[in-house]
Amino acid sequence: MIKDDRATILSAIKASLAQAASGRTMSRLHGPPPSIAAPPLTNQPSIPAVDRHGPASTHAAAGFQAALDRVQGVCHRVTSDAGAADALQAVIADLGVRRVVRSDDSLVIEILERVIGGFELLPPNVDRARLLECGLGVSRATIGVVEYGTIVLTSGDMAGVSGSPTERQRLVSLLPATHVAILASSDLVETWDAALASLRSASGDLPPTATFATGPSRTADIELELVLGVHGPKNQHVILLEHR
Amino acid sequence: MSPPDAKPNETGYIHHLHADQFDDLVPQALANVELRGALAKATNTIRNRRAIALEEIDDLQELRSRAKSIKTEALAHLDDHLETFERQATANGIHVHWAADAESASAIVLDIAIKNKTRLAVKAKSMVSEEIGLNDALIDAGIVPVETDLGEWIVQLAEEPPSHILAPAIHKRRREIRDLLARVLGRPMPDDAAGLTEVARHELRARFAQAELGISGANFLVAETGSFLLIENEGNIRLTTSLPRVHVAVAGIEKIVPRLKDLGPLVRIITRSATGQAISCYQTLVTKPKTSPEDDGPEEIHLVLLDNGRSKLLEDDLTAETLRCIRCSACLNVCPVYRQIGGHAYGSVYPGPIGAIFTPQIAGMHAASQLPGASSLCGACREVCPVDIDIPGVLLHLRHRAAEGDQSTGNHPEADPRTTEKTQSMRRGFRFWRWAMGSSRRFQVFGAVGRLLATVIRQVPSLTKYAGPLAGWTDGRTVPRSPGRSFRSGKMARRLRPEGQGRA
Numbered sequence A: 001m002i003k004d005d006r007a008t009i010l011s012a013i014k015a016s017l018a019q020a021a022s023g024r025t026m027s028r029l030h031g032p033p034p035s036i037a038a039p040p041l042t043n044q045p046s047i048p049a050v051d052r053h054g055p056a057s058t059h060a061a062a063g064f065q066a067a068l069d070r071v072q073g074v075c076h077r078v079t080s081d082a083g084a085a086d087a088l089q090a091v092i093a094d095l096g097v098r099r100v101v102r103s104d105d106s107l108v109i110e111i112l113e114r115v116i117g118g119f120e121l122l123p124p125n126v127d128r129a130r131l132l133e134c135g136l137g138v139s140r141a142t143i144g145v146v147e148y149g150t151i152v153l154t155s156g157d158m159a160g161v162s163g164s165p166t167e168r169q170r171l172v173s174l175l176p177a178t179h180v181a182i183l184a185s186s187d188l189v190e191t192w193d194a195a196l197a198s199l200r201s202a203s204g205d206l207p208p209t210a211t212f213a214t215g216p217s218r219t220a221d222i223e224l225e226l227v228l229g230v231h232g233p234k235n236q237h238v239i240l241l242e243h244r
Numbered sequence B: 001m002s003p004p005d006a007k008p009n010e011t012g013y014i015h016h017l018h019a020d021q022f023d024d025l026v027p028q029a030l031a032n033v034e035l036r037g038a039l040a041k042a043t044n045t046i047r048n049r050r051a052i053a054l055e056e057i058d059d060l061q062e063l064r065s066r067a068k069s070i071k072t073e074a075l076a077h078l079d080d081h082l083e084t085f086e087r088q089a090t091a092n093g094i095h096v097h098w099a100a101d102a103e104s105a106s107a108i109v110l111d112i113a114i115k116n117k118t119r120l121a122v123k124a125k126s127m128v129s130e131e132i133g134l135n136d137a138l139i140d141a142g143i144v145p146v147e148t149d150l151g152e153w154i155v156q157l158a159e160e161p162p163s164h165i166l167a168p169a170i171h172k173r174r175r176e177i178r179d180l181l182a183r184v185l186g187r188p189m190p191d192d193a194a195g196l197t198e199v200a201r202h203e204l205r206a207r208f209a210q211a212e213l214g215i216s217g218a219n220f221l222v223a224e225t226g227s228f229l230l231i232e233n234e235g236n237i238r239l240t241t242s243l244p245r246v247h248v249a250v251a252g253i254e255k256i257v258p259r260l261k262d263l264g265p266l267v268r269i270i271t272r273s274a275t276g277q278a279i280s281c282y283q284t285l286v287t288k289p290k291t292s293p294e295d296d297g298p299e300e301i302h303l304v305l306l307d308n309g310r311s312k313l314l315e316d317d318l319t320a321e322t323l324r325c326i327r328c329s330a331c332l333n334v335c336p337v338y339r340q341i342g343g344h345a346y347g348s349v350y351p352g353p354i355g356a357i358f359t360p361q362i363a364g365m366h367a368a369s370q371l372p373g374a375s376s377l378c379g380a381c382r383e384v385c386p387v388d389i390d391i392p393g394v395l396l397h398l399r400h401r402a403a404e405g406d407q408s409t410g411n412h413p414e415a416d417p418r419t420t421e422k423t424q425s426m427r428r429g430f431r432f433w434r435w436a437m438g439s440s441r442r443f444q445v446f447g448a449v450g451r452l453l454a455t456v457i458r459q460v461p462s463l464t465k466y467a468g469p470l471a472g473w474t475d476g477r478t479v480p481r482s483p484g485r486s487f488r489s490g491k492m493a494r495r496l497r498p499e500g501q502g503r504a
């Protein structure tokens, strides 16, 4: 039988905090004010839901591109859906990828329909063995962060989050060696903090999982030499739709 | 190790702790030239990257003080925040468990593993799981734990403990790693870091696909929303928390932050302090298990809250600072002691300056009384610490406790006999010093004797073995080169001496 130590831990914390407080009262007579004294917490939700669907500037797009470039990612700025399809086609052809898996986001599907082909396209619900054979995954980025070139990938039933798709992208964006994210420029925000804030729906709900991804995965575990693509994708592309 | 009847918040337990062997481990580490070379190179590189990254933050001091006050506030009302976290996480569908000590944390995870018929568990790097000895517990139950962080995987294959909080294989050269993988996998290995990394990716993919259970730590727990944040570069945490059907995260109770918006400043400062990147590759905010059957991700998420002696640290404002630590490892990279002896010499999962204060407070002074001495008190650790922990202050406090006998484990009986002896020999030394310095005559005589002894001992090094009652002092020190004659008899001293005073 597993014992649950909830009560033990909470009362231990309370006892310790009380002891610290009494120690502080003693030393207040002599010493400087305590370092741990903190204002009590207010219980309001801290971050209001943010409307991020304002017009995006070219300034933001350029900033995003430059930041992604600094972390060895690639940003393709396009001004039409046809341009997005061309960019995607070029990435697939350059890498010689034969099997592509997509998420079920409607914009992703729309753009892929314009791509001429030359590869096998799989939906996100293929079995894992086949998914593992895919060289490239295409999914939607819910948000883009200008300061770092970060894309935010959200999963699950996003009902209630304005403008966010219900998407199965977790493995699509993670398993293949190359990930291509489709990002609308109206989904760009300036800071990481703003991105986090805008994940919350009006009712304060968060998606089941949100991953903030900045560039390709990397490690420096062997003699601190930078190697790209350890467990996550080796190539991170973002197709930024400046017309959307 | 805590005595069987210890109250849970008295002291905790740290797995595989052999910090009591510090005196033996240090000379071993110092004699390992290869290790010292690797460490010097690695810590220098990380240090420089960090310095550059932090330069880019205009409002660094402001950011540090925000990070500090977030953690301070969280700790000041830790009980409330934990209860809020539990309420929110439970509403989100996460199972929250409470573990007063290492043993019950291991038991909780094991129970989940067994209920889910786990044969293979993939693990993302987690200090806490090392602290509670989770791997051994799983292995004893016939479950295979596979570490998936590249460095962690390498040290697991080498059957060694990690030596650095963020770069667990920092002590290993590439050649060693290549030979190790060749031996374990039974085939020739590429020579370059990229090739070796590719091998690891391939080998571990198969494990991720098979595992029934994924085990991770957590960097921050958000009370307000019942979510937790995982920070990484490699993507193994994403895989660990996406592929297996069940995910268990184990986190110390001090990981809590009150609000969602507290994550911003902490994320911003943790990676810059740690590796010098502006931001790590991935931050994953986990709030719920998957909401529809065809979705990706785990069906079941468990979070184990671990005390293991942490609540005790809150008794005192100074020791409580220890709990602010966000495990960025900046203090390791700047510590002159760590840079010489490496992580293994600390004999604990937690190495470096933070380990020197965390380990003895968690496991009890009797188990790690030497560690607070593993510092030159130069203050570099505090200077870089993003949450401004007074590490030298806590060190001094703990040294004092070690010298006085550990209050937290009763009076003296359990104190390490070696410490007691060392302390006494130091006391003898200082008493003698005070007497010898007491008059100008004695000062001159003993100065001459000292110069003579230093010359003789340097010529016959084996004499240092016979330091007798002074061994407590001389063991850790080398004999300085004798200047030949005293400063007082030199030209400079004569010139400095006020008029009218005779020659010395």
Ligand code: SF4
Pocket (backbone or CB within 6 Å): B324, B325, B326, B327, B328, B329, B330, B331, B332, B354, B381, B384, B385, B386, B387, B388, B389
């Ligand atoms: S003590 Fe400070 S510098 Fe050291 S690991 Fe913790 S947060 Fe980082």
